[in-house]
Amino acid sequence: MSLKTLSAVALTAVAALALSGCSGGTAAPAPGESFDPDSSAEITFAWWGNDDRAARFEQAIAAFNEEYPNITVVRNFNAWGDYWTARNTEAAGHSLPDAVMIDAGYLGEYASKNLLADLNPYRGGVLPLDGVSDAVLGAGTVQDKLLSVPLGTNAYSLMYNKDILDELGVPYPTDTMTWEEMDDFILQVNKAGGATEPRIYGSEDYTGGFVGFIYAMMQRGNEVFDADGKAAFTEQDVVDYLETGKKLRDAGDFYPVERSVALAPKGGFLAGESAVWFNWSTTVLQGMTDAGTENIGMVQPPLDAGEKTHVLAPHPSMMLSVAANSKQPQAAAALVNFLATSPKVAEIFGTSLGTPPTEAGQAAIDRQPADTVNLDYIASIQDELTASYPILPAGYGTIEAKWGELHEQMRYGEIDEKQFAQSLFSEMSMVLG
Structure with missing residues (x-):
């Protein structure tokens, strides 16, 4: 599936907003710094899926709020087709959700339109992505910019x-x-x-x-x-x-x-x-x-x-990005890091989002027969997962x-x-x- 062509004027506005990082005179926090626990933020998060996935994300966000109690996460989900219709409209109006789920088949297009924030500057702070390999991150890297982080992978x-x-x-x-x-x-x-x-x-x-x-x-x-x-x-x-x-x-x-x-x-x-x-x-x-x-x-x-x-290559089953238009990129990046690396999240989702990208996440899963076959296979080919998916x-x-x-x-x-x-x-x- 492909997205409709977006207005060049709207896309320029998206890029400008991402670079300015400000709204109403309030500057966005500097990249790389930790999120101030005494401050507060409200971010939006959108994903595709069904009611079961939504219930699991409710649990995952509750666990996130134990670590970041002052970040309010406003949730929204749709079925696959409706999801991309909504994201198309938001992209045209430079109003994508702060944290947005991305499919590998859409990453190239969203990247070419400058709709996603480069997450590399946050790696030293709220987005360390501990335990996630370079090969996995390569699937979300476009022209040296880390634009999306896989929540799960397969091979x-x-x-x-x-x-x-x-x-x-x-x-x-x-x-x-x-x-x-x-x-x-x-x-x-x-x-x-x-x-x-x-x-x-x-x-x-x-x-x-x-x-x-x-x-x-x-x-x-x-x-x-x-x-x-x-x-x-x-x-x-x-x-x-x-x-x-x-x-x-x-x-x-x-x-x-x-x-x-x-x-x-x-x-x-x-x-x-x-x-x-x-x-x-x-x-x-x-x-x-x-x-x-x-x-x-x-x-x-x-x-x-x-x-x-x-x-x-570790193939990203689904990915998380921060919108270039986000006014709270640090808070959104903190959510991305938690969902990608927390063993609590892996325990909640199992392999339903793909194989967790960290060994700690994989170890946290209460394995069912399909999980065992999948995870044993992934473990057996670690030395051969040497490339990033194109x-x-x-x-x-x-x-x-x-x-x-x-x-x-x-x-x-x-x-x-x-x-x-x-x-x-x-x-x-x-x-x-």
């Missing part, structure tokens, strides 16, 4: 249904598999599952999502988008990636596209009809719920032949959706890999300018 993974593989007598996938070995695994599952009802397949087409392409580019040390939000990859990069699955695709060895379309948005893994699922680690709860088993394993995605080390440009949601649309056409045989790449770049030329 790209290969999930597998142990019940299916045990029943078929097929060994589990490993964290050292190559893509060629992955293809062999899929064929082995297909052969063993050919007599079952319904028939069991090894996998959906693993080139079906743009996220998988991002992983492949990062694994090869390539940029995905440049600092201006333009594609840093080529049509040939897209073709080369799609052709990694061509042999199985042409032979009909992936989970059938007709069945995928019929089951949408579930897919084969969630229906209990395919053995593996490439997705973010925190979606393991959905996997367990829909597939009807807690017996789910998780390893890193395969490597190209000759590669020895995975290049993985900043996604304005219009990223449109590009991601176009990839899915074109991939379905390709699987039906309506277009080939080169036509896929050409159509994708045609779409990006309009979306990214």
Whole structure:
């Protein structure tokens, strides 16, 4: 999804307000200083979600007020679509909430419009972010400005249904598999599952999502988008990636596209009809719920032949920013720090906001089965979480959706890999300018 184009005049006003840091003759506190406990502040905080998330935030803010009793937090939340409609309107009027939840797909656009405050100046005071790694913070850093702090993270993974593989007598996938070995695994599952009802397949087409392409580019040390939000990859990069699955695709060895379309948005893994699922680690709860088993394993995605080390990135599940127009940036930054790093908050939310970005937060969780699988996976790949997730440009949601649309056409045989790449770049030329 992408935001509507904002008025250049309004955006200039936002930037000017952020730089002035004052209203009604009262200067904003100097960055880096601690919030004066004898002073008071009222800040607004907005997030998207449901009533359950709102109830958890009520608990989290109550815990925050034990530490900062003189900061009043005015809360507001909406469902996803209504949330961004409201933020659009506020952005145009340079009146965003002081603390605002941001999705990774919107960060690039909000950054380009100067709507978010640089939080680096507060790192020496109310925003130390103790225990949050540079790789995690890199996902919220645009042109050296820390504009957003992840409340939770996850990582790209290969999930597998142990019940299916045990029943078929097929060994589990490993964290050292190559893509060629992955293809062999899929064929082995297909052969063993050919007599079952319904028939069991090894996998959906693993080139079906743009996220998988991002992983492949990062694994090869390539940029995905440049600092201006333009594609840093080529049509040939897209073709080369799609052709990694061509042999199985042409032979009909992936989970059938007709069945995928019929089951949408579930897919084969969630229906209990395919053995593996490439997705973010925190979606393991959905996997367990829909597939009807807690017996789910998780390893890193395969490597190209000759590669020895995975290049993985902590992917921000949701992020918190301070608005450039905030009149109380220190108080808002204090709230961001508390929500991102307090073990009390992690205990309240579990992994529902993603994996807590600190070890102390992860240790505070009362683990349920899905939490255990997710957190054990994250712990096992710490040495391979060496990159920051790329900043996604304005219009990223449109590009991601176009990839899915074109991939379905390709699987039906309506277009080939080169036509896929050409159509994708045609779409990006309009979306990214």
